[in-house]
Amino acid sequence: MSGTPGSGGEVPEQVICDLAAASRILVAQGVVDGFGHISLRHPSAPDRYLMARSIAPALVTPADIIEYDLDSNPCNANGRGSFLERFIHGEIYKARPDIMSVVHSHSPSVVPFGLVDVGMQAMFHNAAFIAAGVPVFDIRHKFGATDMLIGNGAKGVALAESMGNKDIVLMRAHGSVACGATLQSAVFRAVYTEVNARIQHWTMALGRGAPVAALDEEEGRLADVVNQTAGLRSWDLWRAQVRAQVNW
Ligand SMILES: [Zn+2]
Structure with a gap:
């Protein structure tokens, strides 16, 4: 599907800066470390x-952003190293033309849901997209x-x-991936996946095995539509917090 490495064309500076900022936002919100x-x-x-070169997310600057083809070959690395797991991104973009942004994290509250047979459910409206279902990928099924x-x-x-x-997948004993049709949506979903997991742990402990009145699929669909626009308020806040620390 993808061709010879070479630039796909100039990217607006603001887009590069927002992508670098998104990395720092995910740190501030406890999604990545x-x-x-x-x-x-x-x-x-x-x-x-x-995507940024292989570097801790809190240190990403616009100068660290590399362009890749969908086979995850760097087009303009110029000596910069690549993340080992960049194939997560390239292969999801190949499979899902509707997805514009992908977050991979090991956010800790989510990991348990990939270890036991308890499905993650949408505990509140901010995590509405989870109501569509959360598959768990077990790498050993195919690769031992x-x-x-x-x-x-x-x-x-x-x-x-x-x-x-779906727009989310958990990875057994590893982490998760959250995706969106915009950069802002992917960040929002990654943040609220972690928050949702925390709330589900509390809810299940509180209920001691009682049924959980989570969002159903239709409620999730309706609430997710609102999150795509109202959720931008969170982005505006988080983006301003990054801008207060750096000059981009
Ligand atoms: Zn990973």
């Missing part, structure tokens, strides 16, 4: 995506014992297949 990454599909070349990382295209394909038409 020294690990984890966010990418954005190239705004004018759908067969390219943009591994280092658990999505370190090549084949593993990325299997992960994207497991995600299917």
